[in-house]
Amino acid sequence: MTDDIRTKKLINAPEDIIPEAIEGMLLxxxxxxxxxxxxxxxxxxxxxxxxxxxGIVIGGGSGHEPAFxxxxxxxLADAAAVGNVFASPSPEHIMDAxxxxxxxxxxxxxxxxxxGDVMNFDMAAEECEAMxxxxxxxxVTDDVASAPKGREGERRGIAGDFFVFKIAGAxxxxxxDLAGVVAAATKxxxxxRSMGVALSACSLxxxxxxxxxxxxxxxxxxMGIHGEPGMRRGKLETADEVAEELMEAILADMGLGHGDEVAVLVNGLGATGPLELYLLHRRAAKILDAHGIHIHFAWVGEYCTSLEMAGASITLLKLDDDLKALLDTPCRTPALTVAGDLAPAGSLTRRDHASAGTGATVDHDTLAKDGPITPARFRTMMLAMGAAIHDNRDWLSELDxxxxxxxxxxxxDIGWSAVRKELAEERRETVTEISERMAKAFLDAVGASSGPLYASAFRKAGAMVSDRLNLDAAATVAWIEGICTGIQSRGGAQVGDKTMIDAWVPAVAKAKxxxxxxxxxxxxxxxxxxxARNGRDYTAEIESRRGRSAKLGARSLGHMDPGAASAHVMLVAMTDAARD
Structure with missing residues (x-):
């Protein structure tokens, strides 16, 4: 990555961008x-x-405005859960909605x-069911570039969110009822189907x-809306040539025929203006007309962006009578208004959503006290891990x-900053209780995939040593093993997938x-x-099989996984702090 290129943004403190943007939107x-x-x-x-x-709740990471x-x-949507930039909202954000x-x-x-979105929203759905x-x-899985036909469930959701959200809301x-709304969204x-093109990068x-x-x-x-690589990279082509390539892929996947009817969305990614978007729509409309496909309605503009990325996407929604009626159902939102008479607003009864707390107290006198790692020392080690992530934040982001x-x-860094704030006050507690506090702080602060993964990791690690006050060597290894087990149980990754597991599994093995x-x-x-260092280095030798980088194939060779790199950073910091 070019080190001397810096972008310019109209922001205040980067850490305040989301709450300040929300405040501005409400105003x-x-x-x-x-x-x-x-x-x-x-x-x-x-x-x-x-x-x-x-109740319709949509959501995702910020940076895609006006989505979500x-x-x-x-x-349309009754609420949106707002995540950090390019990161899923946490389960608690979603539960508030x-x-x-x-x-x-x-x-x-x-x-x-x-x-990250799948894990966080699934966790929120589980919590709802428990209440x-x-x-x-x-x-939503509309991006034809991210997985072949027959594997639609692996595809990314990009600008097609616009149509699926609209149909579900209508x-x-x-x-x-809920089953009927799910059926409409599924249809x-x-x-x-969507496909996009990127002309320039964005910046966090x-x-x-x-x-x-x-x-x-x-x-x-x-290319995806977070900068994920696409199907091919090549020289810049004309608007007509780009539109033809995008439409060819979309039409081949959809199997549209003469007499079919569609809605069209030509979407800008943040730095491509209406002038260029109308050129893309011009060609797309002519291609559809040549195939005898009628456009019921078209939207051209910015509906799902990627910060300041230059580029665009084209989305088609094949319509039947029901989908057309739902698409035409009136709505009024900041980003989309469909004209028509809205039904009178009804009232909402506030419901009791309290859940039973755990509340069990721990008798410290019954816990094993042999071992040099006291809760106070453990807390210091955790703070050191967070500081190391902060010091390596830019490097880890560059790897990613x-x-x-x-x-x-x-x-x-956002997750660990929340942990460091949570642990700033020393309390009389066990390693298990510290680990539980870390899990909640990390999960509440971070959606993305890291939030659920490390929250599950800290909880499992704490449970592995719940019979101890101090940690000896065996308990320390058990805590590390709990981190690995917690991540795997939540995310399902295995060695060789090119993820953080490729560092945590050998770390556990060598510690044992x-x-x-x-x-x-x-x-x-x-x-x-x-x-962990060996596992981190190993990830540079293998292709990615999970997550966003899985779409790269051989292009991921030669690059270490950032999750594996951060695992090594944390373990080194934990070790150094234990020596002091």
Missing amino acids: AHPHMLKVEGATGRAIVAKDGPRDGKV AGYVGRG ARAVDGGAGVMFLYGNYT GVPAHSFA AAEQGR ANENC PQTGKPNFELGHDEMEIG GVIGDGDHGVTM EALHAGGDVIACLEAASAG
């Missing part, structure tokens, strides 16, 4: 929107949720098909650097920019070898660090 649309919930990340329609109606909060309003829209008929979550609120978690507005998703507010490299005369066909969306270091050889705590931690 711009006070008649439509409000914020509910303790997290401040649930934007709710003032006249949307009501008794007897399925721009589609909150009467007749769910609690605000629960009208007694169930809640439907809709989002793009990304690992007695029927919930359905739904991932179905709920018409009074359909829309199955008949929606926290780094101020382009999150991938693309030559001044190059374009990438099929090559094979992912460039935010891994930023996301991990040191333990069986009679090693003390330091020896076991040093062995774990060495194992």
